[in-house]
Each structure stands twice: as structure tokens, then as C-alpha cells.
Amino acid sequence: MAKPESAILPKARPRPEFRNLGLGDLARYRLPIPGLTSISHRLSGIAMFVALLFLLALLQMSLRSEAGFEAFRTMIWGNPVGKLVLIALLFALIFHLLAGVRHVIQEADIWMTLPASRASAFAVFGVSIVLTLLVVWRLW
Amino acid sequence: MATNSNYIHEWWLQRISAVIIAAYVLLVLALLLVSGAPNAAQWQALFAHGGFKLATLLALIAIAYHGLIGALHVWPDYVKNRALLAVLNAYSWLAAAATVLWAVYILFGLNPVSK
Numbered sequence: 609m610a611k612p613e614s615a616i617l618p619k620a621r622p623r624p625e626f627r628n629l630g631l632g633d634l635a636r637y638r639l640p641i642p643g644l645t646s647i648s649h650r651l652s653g654i655a656m657f658v659a660l661l662f663l664l665a666l667l668q669m670s671l672r673s674e675a676g677f678e679a680f681r682t683m684i685w686g687n688p689v690g691k692l693v694l695i696a697l698l699f700a701l702i703f704h705l706l707a708g709v710r711h712v713i714q715e716a717d718i719w720m721t722l723p724a725s726r727a728s729a730f731a732v733f734g735v736s737i738v739l740t741l742l743v744v745w746r747l748w
Numbered sequence: 749m750a751t752n753s754n755y756i757h758e759w760w761l762q763r764i765s766a767v768i769i770a771a772y773v774l775l776v777l778a779l780l781l782v783s784g785a786p787n788a789a790q791w792q793a794l795f796a797h798g799g800f801k802l803a804t805l806l807a808l809i810a811i812a813y814h815g816l817i818g819a820l821h822v823w824p825d826y827v828k829n830r831a832l833l834a835v836l837n838a839y840s841w842l843a844a845a846a847t848v849l850w851a852v853y854i855l856f857g858l859n860p861v862s863k
Binding site: 650654659664672674678701702742747748 | 792
């Protein structure tokens with residue numbers, strides 16, 4: 609006679625269940641990496657859209673005169689907060705681009721298995737971090 | 749954004765604008781990676797170049813459109829307050845329009861780059 613399944617299999621760790629996710633649950637909720645890529649694609653896009661007019665102001669400042677360019681270099685790029693914000697936006701840009709490429713590839717029914725989806729999501733994070741560091745290193 | 753056929757158009761335009769933006773971003777990143785941080789003269793000479801001006805304008809128009817469509821799709825997924833949603837949507841339209849107008853001014857109306 610077959611034993612009940614629970615007697616054969618090792619006792620599985622009880623998995624947390626989330627029915628209606630509240631703010632307090634977010635700390636315990638571990639989004640799978642493809643999901644993290646998806647929400648980060650949205651977040652990076654919104655961040656860049658919100659920063660767009662601010663970035664145009666900086667572009668105008670840098671192009672108006674030599675003094676304007678130097679003011680950008682010393683007051684914005686030379687300021688730790690300014691530098692941090694611009695580096696974050698650079699990461700958002702590179703990440704958003706690569707996540708977008710992955711998204712379009714998946715629309716063509718490629719990388720749709722779980723391992724491929726996970727691997728490509730990891731790759732998007734890895735490559736965008738490396739590329740960001742490379743550009744920052746060249747501009748520092 | 750009322751009919752199905754509009755969604756198809758939007759779907760395509762979002763991808764076409766993405767390709768334009770990606771090409772421009774990769775061009776600028778490649779330039780920065782190859783030549784490093786530019787000085788004022790190099791930076792302003794780049795934006796005084798007619799071809800680069802045109803590419804920048806095209807990219808900024810694509811960015812304004814792509815960002816607008818993205819924002820209009822993302823806000824209602826998280827913002828359930830209708831008044832706040834209306835404000836965000838209105839800001840998105842204004843920011844996109846301002847981006848295009850301001851880009852024309854920066855590239856074609858601003859000395860010394862446009863002279």
C-alpha cells in the first residue's frame with residue numbers, strides 16, 4: 609500500500625502566503641528576479657520622465673556658454689548629491705534600455721522558459737551595473 | 749487611447765521610439781566611453797554640429813512621446829485617487845510638450861550653439 613506523500617517527502621518549509629499585499633508585507637515579500645526587472649523597468653522610466661525637464665535645464669546650462677559648462681562641472685557634477693542623482697539617472701537609462709531589449713525579445717517568444725527568463729533578468733542587472741560603472745569611470 | 753486599433757498603433761510607436769532613443773543613447777555613450785569627459789569647447793562643438801543637432805532633436809521628440817505614453821500607462825496602475833491621477837496625467841502632457849519646444853529652443857535658438 610502506498611504511503612501518504614507526507615511520509616516520503618521531507619517536510620517542506622511552509623511558504624509565506626500573500627493574498628492581499630499590504631505595505632507591511634513588502635519587507636517579507638521577495639519578488640522573483642524577472643518581476644524585479646519588470647518593476648524596475650517601470651520605476652526607472654518614471655524616474656527619468658520626472659527628471660526630464662531638470663535634465664533639459666542642465667543641457668541648456670552646459671550649452672549656453674563656457675561659464676555655464678563650468679558651472680555645471682563644479683556645481684552639479686562637482687557636488688556629491690548632484691553626482692549621485694546623475695549617476696542614478698545614468699543607471700536608470702542603461703537599465704531601462706537593456707530591460708526594454710529583453711522585453712521585446714520575450715515578446716518574440718524567446719527566453720520564455722523560467723531558467724532563461726531568470727538568467728536574462730540577472731544579465732540585465734549585471735550588464736547595466738558594469739556599463740554604468742564604466743561610463744562613470746570615464747567621466748569621473 | 750480609446751479603441752483597439754489605437755492600442756496597436758501605440759504598441760508599435762512605443763517600440764519605434766525606443767529604437768530611435770536607443771540608437772542615440774548608444775551613440776552618445778560610445779562617444780563618452782571613447783573620448784572621456786569633454787571640455788566646454790568639445791561639448792559645445794558637438795552640439796553645434798548640424799547632424800548631431802538633428803539627431804538630438806529627433807531623440808528628444810522620441811523621448812517626449814515614449815515617456816508620455818509610458819507615464820499615462822503606469823500612473824493609473826498605482827494612483828487610485830482620481831484628482832491626483834488627473835494632475836499626473838496633465839503634468840505628463842505638459843512635460844512632453846515642453847520637452848519638444850524647449851529642445852527646439854536649446855538646439856536652434858540658443859547662442860552660441862546655434863550660431
